[in-house]
Amino acid sequence: MAILLTESSETVLAAARVEGEHLWLSPVELEGATGWSSRPEGLCRGSLCVPIPAGREREFFRGEQIDAAALWRHLGQPLAHSADGSAWVFGTSAADRAAALRSLEAPDFTLPDRTGRRHSLSEHRGKKVLLVSWASW
Amino acid sequence: MWQDLYEELKDHGFVVIAVALDSREGDPLPWIEAAKPTYPCLIDRDHRLADLYQMVNVPQAVWIDERGTIVRPTEPAGAYEGFRRMDRVTREVPADAARMTAETKATYLNAIRDWVRLGQASSHALDAERARARAPQPTEEAARAHVFFQLGQHLIRHGQPEEGDRWLAEASHLHPDSWAIWRQRAGVNELGLAAQPDFWARVDALGERRYYAPIEMEGMP
Numbered sequence: 001m002a003i004l005l006t007e008s009s010e011t012v013l014a015a016a017r018v019e020g021e022h023l024w025l026s027p028v029e030l031e032g033a034t035g036w037s038s039r040p041e042g043l044c045r046g047s048l049c050v051p052i053p054a055g056r057e058r059e060f061f062r063g064e065q066i067d068a069a070a071l072w073r074h075l076g077q078p079l080a081h082s083a084d085g086s087a088w089v090f091g092t093s094a095a096d097r098a099a100a101l102r103s104l105e106a107p108d109f110t111l112p113d114r115t116g117r118r119h120s121l122s123e124h125r126g127k128k129v130l131l132v133s134w135a136s137w
Numbered sequence: 138m139w140q141d142l143y144e145e146l147k148d149h150g151f152v153v154i155a156v157a158l159d160s161r162e163g164d165p166l167p168w169i170e171a172a173k174p175t176y177p178c179l180i181d182r183d184h185r186l187a188d189l190y191q192m193v194n195v196p197q198a199v200w201i202d203e204r205g206t207i208v209r210p211t212e213p214a215g216a217y218e219g220f221r222r223m224d225r226v227t228r229e230v231p232a233d234a235a236r237m238t239a240e241t242k243a244t245y246l247n248a249i250r251d252w253v254r255l256g257q258a259s260s261h262a263l264d265a266e267r268a269r270a271r272a273p274q275p276t277e278e279a280a281r282a283h284v285f286f287q288l289g290q291h292l293i294r295h296g297q298p299e300e301g302d303r304w305l306a307e308a309s310h311l312h313p314d315s316w317a318i319w320r321q322r323a324g325v326n327e328l329g330l331a332a333q334p335d336f337w338a339r340v341d342a343l344g345e346r347r348y349y350a351p352i353e354m355e356g357m358p
Contacts, residue, residue, distance in 0.1 A: 005287055007185060078281045080288045083300055087291055091284035094275040097191065101210065101272040104265060106201040107189040111156060111179040114169050119177045121154065125205055128151045128253055132139065132198040132214045133186055135157055136164040137320045137331040 004033045004068070005089045008110070018085035023069040030066050034090065043071055050075065106131070142246060143176045150203065151253045152176055156186045158195060158317050160290050164329075183290050187317050188283040191273035194316040194349065200252065200262065208252075208262040210271045213349040215245025221340060221348060240358040248354055260355055271353075282312035316348070 002016040002023065011033035017024040031037040035045045042051040043060070050071075052060050060070050069088070072079045078091040100107055106129075110120040121129065143153045153176040157165035160182045169178050186192060190199055190211050198214035201207055219234035230238070248261040256262065263271065289304030305322045312318055319339065320331040340348060351357075 078284045080284045089284045089288040094277045094280040097275045104207045106205050106207050111181050129201040130153045133192050133195045135195045
């Protein structure tokens with residue numbers, strides 16, 4: 001049992017096996033939490049596939065299970081987990097953030113207002129948007 | 138500050154989206170009640186916006202055109218650091234610093250008006266080459282800091298405040314340029330602002346470096 005947070009989701013992983021730096025998931029849980037799945041050509045998300053280096057299969061696969069943490073590190077993405085391994089955060093690398101910002105396509109997000117209603121930046125396509133941060137502190 | 142501008146320009150295809158980088162969801166509510174915004178005012182307890190747009194402080198802003206293209210990357214939203222010259226007992230700001238703060242803000246708001254009227258023909262809307270040249274360049278340390286921040290906030294919300302705070306401290310250590318991470322974690326004074334002596338000590342440690350980066354915009358004082 002563990003919880004996996006990404007930039008857009010929070011998934012409870014009922015069948016996860018946490019062993020130190022390893023997060024072993026079933027294929028269904030891996031895909032549900034991260035969008036990545038195992039295919040003959042490697043580990044894939046959408047049309048992107050990452051081959052597993054020959055001879056290193058055991059770092060990623062154990063029977064039916066896949067080590068999601070090993071996959072994330074292999075992708076060059078940052079991650080962290082709580083001391084007891086019950087909470088994991090899978091983040092996005094500086095290189096991917098930089099590429100997204102250089103593309104000039106404004107990264108979309110969805111956040112709640114004070115009533116809990118969720119708003120996405122993309123709902124405002126067709127208008128000029130001043131996106132501004134503030135804080136109470 | 139943004140409500141008047143929004144009311145003035147909303148019928149010209151313009152919207153403000155204000156995002157509170159506030160981890161304790163109740164904290165921004167009194168401010169929102171007081172401002173009575175009619176534009177979307179969102180609450181971002183994990184500082185996701187700071188990660189996506191590489192924001193390190195408030196107020197910072199990004200201009201996004203009708204097609205979802207960034208025409209001004211992250212920069213201070215008309216903010217000038219006149220407060221650094223404040224008398225820390227009386228909270229008075231010298232007249233020349235106050236004037237600079239007011240002129241910076243007025244210039245910025247006029248630039249927004251110009252952009253809303255003229256679109257890409259406005260000199261303040263950057264073409265792709267200039268916008269790309271100003272795109273923030275995140276470091277791997279900053280990327281890891283945002284991961285640690287999200288983990289810390291999750292733990293604080295789920296009954297593990299001590300471990301959570303250790304992750305926030307580590308996040309701030311990894312990403313020292315982020316005032317948002319530091320101030321979110323810092324104590325607050327009687328005004329509800331993270332402006333205790335340790336805040337001023339950190340500001341003073343900047344020396345010649347800026348608290349708010351200069352806004353590279355035609356007409357800025």
